Structure formats: C-alpha cells, structure tokens
Amino acid sequence: MERERWINIALALLLLAAPLLALAAGEAFYVTLATRVAVLALAAVGLNLALGLGGLVSFGHAAFFGIGGYAAGILAAQEMTAMPPIWIVAALVAGIMAAFIGAVSLRTSGVYFIMITLAFAQMIYYFVISWPAYGGEDGLPLAVRNQFPFVNTLKPLPFFLICYVLLLAGLLLFAWLRDGRFGAALQAARQNETRLAALGVSPFPIRLTAFVLSAMITAVAGALYADLTRFVSPSMLSWHLSGELIVIIILGGTGRLFGPLAGAALFVLMEFLLGSLTERWQFFLGLVLLGTVLFAKGGLIGLIAGKARNG
Template sequence: MIPERHLNIAVLMLFFAVPAWALIMDEPFTITLATRAAILALAATGLNIALGLGGLVSLGHAIFFGIGGYAMGVLAFHAQTYTPMQLGGFEIAGTKSMPVIWLVALVASGIAAVLVGLLSLRTSGVYFIMITLAFGQMFYYFAISWRAYGGEDGLSIYVRNDFPGLNTLDPIQFFGLCATLLCLALLVFWRLARSPFGLALGAARQVPQRVETVGLDPVRLKLVAFVLSGMMTGLAGALFADLNRFVSPTMFSWQFSGELIVLVILGGVGRLMGPLIGAGLFVTLEHVLGDITDFWHVILGAILLVIVLFARGGVVGLFCGKARPDA
C-alpha cells in the first residue's frame, strides 16, 4: 500500500508527461488523446461528486454532457452562419468565445440539474437510477428530433472556438486549457470533500436519518451536490464538443452515462484521482486495443469485472487501500 497522496502526484505527473513527450516527438495525435482523457476525466469528476460523495448512482449524466455540448454547438453554429438566435422576440447573436460558451454551458446544465434532481431525488436506489435514465432518454430523443440543429446528424463546427491569447487549434494549447480546467475541478472536488458541505453530504450518503436528527435536510444536500456535479459534467461537454468540433445526440446517450460510471468505478469511487485514472485507462485501452480488435469493449468489460470483483476501491483502492478520513 502506498499513500494516496503519492499515487495522486504520480498520476498527475504522468498525465502531463505524456503530452509533453508527444510534443517533443511531434505526435499531435497522442496530445489529442490526452486531451480526450482530460475532458472525460472532467466529466467523470463531476459525476464523482454525485456518485462518490453523495452516493447518487445517476444514469443520466449524459444529459449535462449533452447540454454542454449543445451549448457550444448552438452558439457556435449561429456565429459561423451569422444568423442570430430568435428567443421569444429577442435576437441573440452566437459566439465563438469559449469563456462565454462555458458560462452558458454551466448555467444551462445547472438549471437542468435542478429540475432533474428535484424530481429524481424523491426516489432512491434503483428507482433513482431508472428515473435519471428516463430523463436521459427524453433529452436524447429531443436532440434527435431537433431539426434546427441537425437532428440525428448533429452539428459540425468548422473552426474551434477562441480563447483570448491562445491558438486553440494548436493541440498542446488546447490540451493546456482542458488540463487547467481539470486541475481546477480536481481542486474543487478536493476542497468540497473536506468542507462542511462535503462532510454533511458524506453523512447523508451513509446515514440519512442521522443527518436529519442533527437538523439538516439530506435531500437538499444531495440536490446541491447533484447540481454542482451536473455543472461540472456540462462544462466537460462543451470542451468535448470543441475537441471534436462536432455535437450530436450521442452525447446524450445513456451509453455515455454508463461509460462515465465505468470510468469512476475503474479509477475508484469517491477518490480524488479516480476519474482521471479511469479516463486515462479508458482512452489508452480504446486506442491500443482498438487498433488490435474491434471487440476491445469485451476486454474493457473483463477488466471492469475483475475490478468490481476483486478491487472494490478501483485502481486507487488497489494501490492505496481504503480511503483514510483526514484527522
């Protein structure tokens, strides 16, 4: 067993070393893979707030990922076609500015998370899983039939959006942007887990009756966690769309929600670096095994099976044992 802190530092160093090495070797595709891992890790870190800290098994987090994606797609689409949006009599111009897009993604996914959370949190356990899944399907089919923005075919955005002072089409610069946001999200997760809110949320996951008995409302705690979680995943959705310069309804698919859960379980539920480790492994396997066989998901499934059966704490649990509460 090694201290979790050491593993965390090693993982972060590896995460930055790979694209640095790729830059030197002039392998831009590897940088893009690292960027993909960073964005998936950001989305999964969002899920880790709900799933890891709050114990909420959401099979609907693709909703927020998709909303983030479409926030980018819709705004950039109007900017690239020079047609303003018509919103209840108002005309709103599109934008290619990433900070604006991110803000819209955060706000829109936050609002969606409030609505989905308010209804879903009336249930728990398997019913919660089912109701979040149902909401996910609603958004998925809505996106499919949303002809104005490509329907089933999705939307292509020809040029990556802008960030002041950066050339976002340069892979390493875009990686840096995504990695910075991921690091900020990890910092938020780390502080959140130890904050009064995180302590109460953890207790609400373990013993809701106790939380009520000390005068707090466990459902409200979980709702706030769900909203923060959804916003983070929404931000990742906007970046993901920018990475591919493409949005489509598959961002809303329940398979993606499941993939996010897999990432978190693979890395370690509730652990700071769990999502990044999970995303790193996922992207690596996808790339390495995907080259060898089209059936690489079978191997991923087998790895997941081993993790769930023999290493409940995921990769972090395998190396570091159970989470140690800080004194």
C-alpha cells in the same frame, strides 16, 4: 493517506508530461488522446461529486454532458466563439436542468433514482434526435474550434493545456467541497441519513446542491468535448455515455479525488489499444471491466494506494 497523495501528484504530472513527450517525439496524436483523457476525467469529476460523495448513482449524466456540448455547438453556430462565456452558458443551462431533474429525482432513492435519471436523459436524447434545427441525429459540426483569449486553440498543445487547467480546477473544487462542511454533510447523508435528520439537517437541499454542481462541472466538460471533436451529436446524450462515465469512476476508484483521472486514462487507453489490436475489442473490454469489479474493489487507485479513508 500520504501514499494516495503522492499517487495523485504523480498522476497529475504524468498527464502533463505525456503530451509534451509525445510532441517531442513528433507524435501529435497522443496530445489529442491526452486531451480526451482530461475532458472525460473532468466529466467524471462532476459525476463523482454526486456519485462518489453523495452516493447518488445518476445514470443520466450524459444529459448534462450533451447539454454542455450542444451549448458550445449552438453558440458557435450563432458566431459566439469565445470559450469562457460558452462554459458559463453550458454550466448555467445544465445547472437549471439539473435543479429541475434533481428536484423530481431526489424524491426517490436507490434503483428508482438510477432509473429516473436515466428516464430524464432519454427524454432529452429523443428530443435532440428529432429536433431538426441543429442537425438532429446527424449532429452539428463546429466549423473551427472556439477561441480563448491569447491562446491558439487550434494547436493541440494549447488546447490540451486549457483542458488540463480546467481539470485541475475541477479537482480542486472537488477537494475543497469534500473537506468542507458541505462535503461532510453530503457524506453524512450518504452514510447515515437518520443521524443527519436527528441533527436537524434535511438531506434534500444538500443533495440537490451536489447534484446541480455535479451537472455543471460535467456540462463544462461536455463543452470542451465538443471543441475537442469539433462536433456534437445526440450520441453524447446516449445512455451508453452515462454508463461509460460510471465505468470511468469505478475503474479509478469511487469517491477518490483522482479516481476519475485514473479511470479516464485507463478507459481511453484500453479503448485505443484494444481497438487497434482486434475488431473484437469490445469483448476484451468487457472482460477487463468485469475483472475490475470482481477482483479490484476500490479501482485503480484503491489497488495502488490501499483502502480508502471512508470506504
């Protein structure tokens, strides 16, 4: 376990150092790339709470990512451009949606849960596509990036630092929840539901809370993503994005604290490097993903740090 902690610290420092070095070398683009890693990692941290700890394989988390994005886009269109309130609105709206979706979906389990979360995400996807007020399929551009007190968010580095700090906050929240009573109950619900029931604890409220918290974190990431690309579109809500979030988690190592960060870094780098090498990049991306599932169980962190404590 010691070893995994050192790897986590190294990963966190690496993500911080990368954009600083890039700026020193005059390569501003890599700051943007690092920001993308941080934001996707935060979205995956959210999903990891439900999926990694709770074993709730949500195939519809793109819905919450997109809700966060649209919260940022719509508020910005109403001249509401301060980041912290936007994050709160994004998290609240996604939390309410998640409470509703979760209340219905958590009655099911296994594949049914995977598919019903997908169904809800598809509903929201089609709704947004055919809703003309905020651009529909064309999406909604943000005129300028939203603002944060005392920080010039238009510059790549300050914006990266905002995302980085939020990612660290998300990771801390994840670690705190995991190691507390709530996390213990949640993991018990995943591993042995009957035993939990025998102790007189109902798994449903625990799972619902995890699902809602998970959605709220992912929504904040969605709001940051909208600011990063200065654009929101229904493709943020597509089932491909739900799939990519799952891919990120598995790539990094399911249920691992820093799995989402390792996975997001790997995924973004592969997409970027393969994409500039060949137009058939998706073929090779597929091969790498396949190889990871078949031969590197435990993901990147599992590969370096060895078996998980509670795998």
